[in-house]
Amino acid sequence: xxxxxxxxxxxxxxxxxxxxxxxxxxxxxxxxxxxxxxxxxxxxxxxxxxxxxxxxxxxxxxxxxxxxxxxxxxxxxxxxxxxxxxxxxxxxxxxxxxxxxxxxxxxxxxxxxxxxxxxxxxxxxxxxxxxxxxxxxxxxxxxxxxxxxxxxxxxxxxxxxxxxxxxxxxxxxxxxxxxxxxxxxxxxxxxxxxxxxxxxxxxxxxxxxxxxxxxxxxxxxxxxxxxxxxxxxxxxxxxxxxxxxxxxxxxxxxxxxxxxxxxxxxxxxxxxxxxxxxxxxxxxxxxxxxxxxxxxxxxxxxxxxxxxxxxxxxxxxxxxxxxxxxxxxxxxxxxxxxxxxxxxxxxxxxxxxxxxxxxxxxxxxxxxxxxxxxxxxxxxxxxxxxxxxxxxxxxxxxxxxxxxxxxxxxxxxxxxxxxxxxxxxxxxxxxxxxxxxxxxxxxxxxxxxxxxxxxxxxxxxxxxxxxxxxxxxxxxxxxxxxxxxxxxxxxxxxxxxxxxxxxxxxxxxxxxxxxxxxxxxxxxxxxxxxxxxxxxxxxxxxxxxxxxxxxxxxxxxxxxxxxxxxxxxxxxxxxxxxxxxxxxxxxxxxxxxxxxxxxxxxxxxxxxxxxxxxxxxxxxxxxxxxxxxxxxxxxxxxxxxxxxxxxxxxxxxxxxxxxxxxxxxxxxxxxxxxxxxxxxxxxxxxxxxxxxxxxxxxxxxxxxxxxxxxxxxxxxxxxxxxxxxxxxxxxxxxxx
Amino acid sequence: xxxxxxxxxxxxxxxxxxxxxxxxxxxxxxxxxxxxxxxxxxxxxxxxxxxxxxxxxxxxxxxxxxxxxxxxxxxxxxxxxxxxxxxxxxxxxxxxxxxxxxxxxxxxxxxxxxxxxxxxxxxxxxxxxxxxxxxxxxxxx
Numbered sequence: 001x002x003x004x005x006x007x008x009x010x011x012x013x014x015x016x017x018x019x020x021x022x023x024x025x026x027x028x029x030x031x032x033x034x035x036x037x038x039x040x041x042x043x044x045x046x047x048x049x050x051x052x053x054x055x056x057x058x059x060x061x062x063x064x065x066x067x068x069x070x071x072x073x074x075x076x077x078x079x080x081x082x083x084x085x086x087x088x089x090x091x092x093x094x095x096x097x098x099x100x101x102x103x104x105x106x107x108x109x110x111x112x113x114x115x116x117x118x119x120x121x122x123x124x125x126x127x128x129x130x131x132x133x134x135x136x137x138x139x140x141x142x143x144x145x146x147x148x149x150x151x152x153x154x155x156x157x158x159x160x161x162x163x164x165x166x167x168x169x170x171x172x173x174x175x176x177x178x179x180x181x182x183x184x185x186x187x188x189x190x191x192x193x194x195x196x197x198x199x200x201x202x203x204x205x206x207x208x209x210x211x212x213x214x215x216x217x218x219x220x221x222x223x224x225x226x227x228x229x230x231x232x233x234x235x236x237x238x239x240x241x242x243x244x245x246x247x248x249x250x251x252x253x254x255x256x257x258x259x260x261x262x263x264x265x266x267x268x269x270x271x272x273x274x275x276x277x278x279x280x281x282x283x284x285x286x287x288x289x290x291x292x293x294x295x296x297x298x299x300x301x302x303x304x305x306x307x308x309x310x311x312x313x314x315x316x317x318x319x320x321x322x323x324x325x326x327x328x329x330x331x332x333x334x335x336x337x338x339x340x341x342x343x344x345x346x347x348x349x350x351x352x353x354x355x356x357x358x359x360x361x362x363x364x365x366x367x368x369x370x371x372x373x374x375x376x377x378x379x380x381x382x383x384x385x386x387x388x389x390x391x392x393x394x395x396x397x398x399x400x401x402x403x404x405x406x407x408x409x410x411x412x413x414x415x416x417x418x419x420x421x422x423x424x425x426x427x428x429x430x431x432x433x434x435x436x437x438x439x440x441x442x443x444x445x446x447x448x449x450x451x452x453x454x455x456x457x458x459x460x461x462x463x464x465x466x467x468x469x470x471x472x473x474x475x476x477x478x479x480x481x482x483x484x485x486x487x488x489x490x491x492x493x494x495x496x497x498x499x500x501x502x503x504x505x506x507x508x509x510x511x512x513x514x515x516x517x518x519x520x521x522x523x524x525x526x527x528x529x530x531x532x533x534x535x536x537x538x539x540x541x542x543x544x545x546x547x548x549x550x551x552x553x554x555x556x557x558x559x560x561x562x563x564x565x566x567x568x569x570x571x572x573x574x575x576x577x578x579x580x581x582x583x584x585x586x587x588x589x590x591x592x593x594x595x596x597x598x599x600x601x602x603x604x605x606x607x608x609x610x611x612x613x614x615x616x617x618x619x620x621x622x623x624x625x626x627x628x629x630x631x632x633x634x635x636x637x638x639x640x641x642x643x644x645x646x647x648x649x650x651x652x653x654x655x656x657x658x659x660x661x662x663x664x665x666x667x668x669x670x671x672x673x674x675x676x677x678x679x680x681x682x683x684x685x686x687x688x689x690x691x692x693x694x695x696x697x698x699x700x701x702x703x704x705x706x707x708x709x710x711x712x713x714x715x716x717x718x719x720x721x722x723x724x725x726x727x728x729x730x731x732x733x734x735x736x
Numbered sequence: 737x738x739x740x741x742x743x744x745x746x747x748x749x750x751x752x753x754x755x756x757x758x759x760x761x762x763x764x765x766x767x768x769x770x771x772x773x774x775x776x777x778x779x780x781x782x783x784x785x786x787x788x789x790x791x792x793x794x795x796x797x798x799x800x801x802x803x804x805x806x807x808x809x810x811x812x813x814x815x816x817x818x819x820x821x822x823x824x825x826x827x828x829x830x831x832x833x834x835x836x837x838x839x840x841x842x843x844x845x846x847x848x849x850x851x852x853x854x855x856x857x858x859x860x861x862x863x864x865x866x867x868x869x870x871x872x873x874x875x876x877x
Binding site: 417503 | 749752756759760762763765766767768769770771772774775776802803804805809810812813814817818820821822824825827828831844848851852854855858859861862865866
C-alpha cells in the first residue's frame with residue numbers, strides 16, 4: 001500500500017523481529033518446566049542418527065546399515081529416513097563448532113524446531129504479503145507464530161520432521177507465488193531448491209506436488225494462465241522429479257507412484273494450453289477453429305490409448321499405485337479394514353470437533369471470511385490461498401496429524417480476514433473524522449512529500465502547511481478509502497465501528513491467551529517424564545522410563561537383545577543402547593505380529609518365540625499403580641489385532657472378556673502385584689493374584705511399577721513335587 | 737465428435753458465489769468431524785444412568801476426551817464454527833453501497849449476533865466437555 005514511507009519500513013522490520021522472538025519463546029515452556037530433554041519417541045531416533053552424523057560424517061551416515069534394531073533383520077538407515085532435519089541440525093552443529101561455540105549436539109537438536117518456527121512465521125509473512133498486502137502478511141505471521149497445532153509438533157525438544165517441514169512447506173509456496181508474480185528466473189531456481197528441501201524433510205511433500213498441479217489446472221480453467229506459471233511449475237516437474245529421485249527414501253517412487261502422476265498430467269495440460277495460445281496468435285479465426293477440432297480429435301485418440309495404459313498399470317497394484325498412508329487420506333476406511341498398524345496410531349485417527357477449536361482457535365472462525373476476502377480481490381496468489389485452504393481443510397478432516405498442514409493455511413486466510421476487517425473499521429473511523437490529532441508525518445497518507453515539506457519548514461508557515469497537508473490528506477484519504485474498500489463501501493456508523501474494533505482486538509487477545517495457555521499446559525509435556533500436581537502447588541515427578549533404560553544400559557551385556565512393544569524401540573536404542581526386536585519405524589508387519597503373538601500367548605509358547613529371536617530381556621509398561629493410562633494393557637487389543645492379522649490362530653474374540661488372562665502379557669504385568677491388588681487405570685481389583693512365572697524371572701521394576709523388565713530364563717524352573725494331573729496319569733498308565 | 741467439441745466450447749465455469757457456497761458447506765461438514773463419525777461410528781448421543789431414579793439420561797457431550805465425540809455433538813460444534821464464519825460474511829454484505837438502508841441495520845445486527853454467539857457457544861461447549869480447559873492458567877508452577 002502506498003502508505004509506507006521509511007518509518008513504515010523500519011516499523012515492519014521491528015514487528016517481524018518481535019514476531020520471530022515470540023514464535024521462539026512460546027515454544028520454550030517445556031525447557032523451563034522440566035529440562036532441555038528430547039521428547040516422545042520418534043525424536044529419539046532422529047537424535048541418534050544426528051549423533052552418528054556428527055561423529056562419523058556425511059558418507060558414513062548415508063551408507064549406514066543399523067544392526068541394532070529389528071533384530072535379526074537390521075535396517076538400512078540411509079535409505080529409509082527423510083534426512084532433511086538431520087542434515088539441518090548437523091550443519092548447524094558444524095557451523096557452531098567452527099565458530100568455537102561448543103554446544104552439545106542435544107542442545108542443537110532441542111532448539112532446532114523453535115528456530116525454524118520463527119523462520120516459518122517469516123515465510124508466512126512473505127507468502128501473504130505477495131498474495132494480498134503487507135498488513136495481511138503481518139497478521140498472518142503473528143497468527144502462524146502462535147497457532148497451537150504447530151506448537152504441539154515443534155516445541156523445544158520435539159525434534160521431529162515436522163519442525164522443519166512446515167517451514168519448508170510455507171517456503172515452497174512463498175517462492176512459488178513470488179515466481180509467478182515476478183517472472184524472474186532467479187526466483188524459479190530458489191523455488192526448485194525449496195522444493196528439494198521439502199522432499200528431503202518430510203513425506204508430506206506429496207501434498208505440495210499435488211496441490212501445485214491442482215492450482216495450475218485451476219488457473220488454466222479460469223483463463224489466468226501465463227508463461228510465468230509455466231516458469232514456476234515446469235522446473236518442478238522436470239528437475240524436481242530428478243531431485244526427488246536422488247533422495248534414497250523416495251527413489252523410483254517419484255516416477256512410479258500415483259502421487260506424482262498429477263504433476264505429470266498437469267505438465268502436459270500446461271504445454272497444451274500454451275501451445276494453443278501460441279497457435280491462436282498465428283492463425284486467423286476460422287482456420288484456428290478447424291485446427292483446434294483436428295487437434296482435439298487426435299488428442300482424444302492418443303489420450304484414450306495413454307489412459308488405458310496408465311489405468312492398466314495402476315489397477316494391477318492393489319492400492320491403485322498409492323502408498324498405504326496416502327490411500328488412507330483418500331479413503332479413510334482403508335486402514336481400519338486392511339492395515340491395522342496404520343489404524344492403531346492415534347495420530348492417524350480423524351479429528352473430532354473440539355480438535356479444531358483447541359488447535360486453531362480464532363483461525364477456524366476467521367478462515368471462511370478470509371476465503372471471501374480472497375475472492376473479492378482475486379489474483380494469482382489469492383486463488384492459491386483459497387485452494388490451499390480448502391484442500392488442507394479436507395485432509396485435516398481425515399487425519400488428526402494433518403491439522404498441522406491446515407494450521408498455516410487457516411492462519412494465512414485468517415490474516416487476510418483480520419486485515420480486511422481492520423481496514424474497513426479504521427477507514428470508517430477516519431471517514432467520520434474520529435481520528436487523533438497526530439502530526440502529518442506519522443499520519444502518512446498519500447502525501448509523504450507534503451509531510452516532509454512540513455517538517456522541513458517549521459514555525460507558522462510549517463503549521464499552515466501542516467494544516468493544509470492534513471486537509472489535503474483528508475481528501476486524499478477519501479480517495480484512498482474508496483480504492484481500498486472498492487466502489488461499494490458505506491462507512492459504518494461510528495459506534496458500530498468502535499465496537500467492532502474493540503471486538504476484533506478482544507478476539508485476538510483471547511487467541512493469544514488461549515495459545516499461551518494451551519502450549520503451557522497441554523503441549524509441553526515430554527512424555528518421557530511425567531508430573532502430578534500436589535496440594536501445596538509443587539509437582540511430583542515420575543522418571544520411571546529413564547530409570548529403567550539406565551538400568552538396562554548399566555546392568556546388561558552390550559550385546560543383549562531386548563523385546564518390548566514397538567512404541568519403545570527408538571527410546572531403547574537411544575537411551576539404553578541395546579539391540580531391539582521391533583521399533584517405531586513399523587516397516588515389517590510380520591515381525592511386529594510375531595512379538596504381538598508372543599505377548600498374547602501362554603507362557604510356554606511365548607518363551608519359545610522369544611528364544612527363537614535370541615531375546616534375553618522383555619519389558620512391559622504398566623500404569624496400574626499411578627494411574628498412567630497410556631500403558632501397554634490399554635494397547636493390548638492392538639497387539640492381538642496386529643498379531644491376528646498375520647497369524648490366524650490369534651482371534652480377537654478370545655480376549656474380549658473381562659478376564660484378560662490368557663496371555664503372557666497379563667502375567668508379566670501382574671506378577672507379584674497381587675498384594676496391592678487395585679489397578680488404578682482400569683478401576684478394578686486384579687482378578688488373579690497368584691501368578692507364578694516359570695519361564696521368566698523379574699529383573700527390575702521401576703520405582704512406581706511403571707516399567708517392568710523380565711529376564712528370559714535359559715531353561716524353565718522345575719516344578720516342585722506336584723501331584724500328576726488326570727491327563728498325565730492316563731498317559732503314564734497308557735505307556736505302562 | 738463435432739458435438740463434443742461445441743459442447744466443450746460452450747461450457748461455462750460456475751459462478752464465484754456458487755463455488756463459495758460449496759466451499760462453506762464442505763467446511764461445515766468437515767469441522768463436524770464427519771470422517772470420525774464414519775470410522776468410529778459413535779452413537780448420536782451418549783447415555784448415563786441417573787443415580788437417583790435409575791433411568792437412562794441422554795448425555796450430549798462425551799466428557800473428558802478431546803479426541804472423542806458423539807455425532808450430534810459434532811454437528812453442534814461444526815454449526816457454531818460455520819455460523820461464526822458466516823456472520824463475518826453477513827457483516828461484509830451489510831456495508832455495501834447498493835444495500836438499502838432498512839436492510840443494513842438488520843444485516844449488521846444479525847452478523848454481529850452470529851459472530852458473538854458462534855464464538856461464545858463454542859467456548860461454552862468446550863468448557864462443558866473439558867472442565868480443565870484453561871482452568872489452571874494463572875496458578876504458578
